[in-house]
Structures are given as structure tokens and as C-alpha cells.
Amino acid sequence: MQRLLKDRRFLEGLSLFRSGKYFEAHEEWEDLWRDMANDDPLRDFVRGMIMLAAAYHKLLFHGNMKGALGLFRKAFKRLESYSIADETVKALVDFSRGFERALSRATFLN
Numbered sequence: 001m002q003r004l005l006k007d008r009r010f011l012e013g014l015s016l017f018r019s020g021k022y023f024e025a026h027e028e029w030e031d032l033w034r035d036m037a038n039d040d041p042l043r044d045f046v047r048g049m050i051m052l053a054a055a056y057h058k059l060l061f062h063g064n065m066k067g068a069l070g071l072f073r074k075a076f077k078r079l080e081s082y083s084i085a086d087e088t089v090k091a092l093v094d095f096s097r098g099f100e101r102a103l104s105r106a107t108f109l110n
Helices: 008-018 022-035 043-062 065-079 087-105
Strands: none
Touching: 008 022, 008 043, 008 087, 022 043, 043 065, 043 087, 065 087
């Protein structure tokens, strides 16, 4: 995980995400993901972050709640096996989990 926290593209994606530029964060992280070796142990983590960014973009810019919920759930499946030491990344993932739970309970989705 420490390697990612020193990678310019990961940090730029994180900055874009925190600024509400979810599509741009998705694109930045996707470029990083494509350049990672298939057997890189952090590749799946980056893919999970890409899915988180896509979920927020789908929800907030397209109003697609069901699609966003599906992406949140896929993202968490990829992220759950990682121990996240960085407080900023951990807070982002933890907040997103709570947000997904609240959204999934919303009666207007049923």
C-alpha cells in the first residue's frame, strides 16, 4: 500500500476524488491500473477504487442509483481483503460503505 501512496497517479486520483471529480479520478486510476502488472498485489485494490469513483459518478451525475449500488458492492468486494493504513483512503472507503448502506435502505429504490 505504501507504494501506491507515493505514486503520482494514485495521489492525483485521490485529489480529484476528494474534489468531487469522480470521472477524472476514475480515469487517472484506470491509467495506473492498466500499467500495473497482472500479478501486482495492489492491482485489485486500484480496481476497487476505480469502481468507487464510477459509483459516485453514476449516482451524482447520472442519477442512476441502482447502477451505483451495484458498483459500490463490486468495489467493496475488491477492497475488503486489503488493510488500509492511510487515514485518508480509509476514511473515504469507510464513508462510502456507510453511504452505500444508507442508499440500499432507501425506500424509494424499491
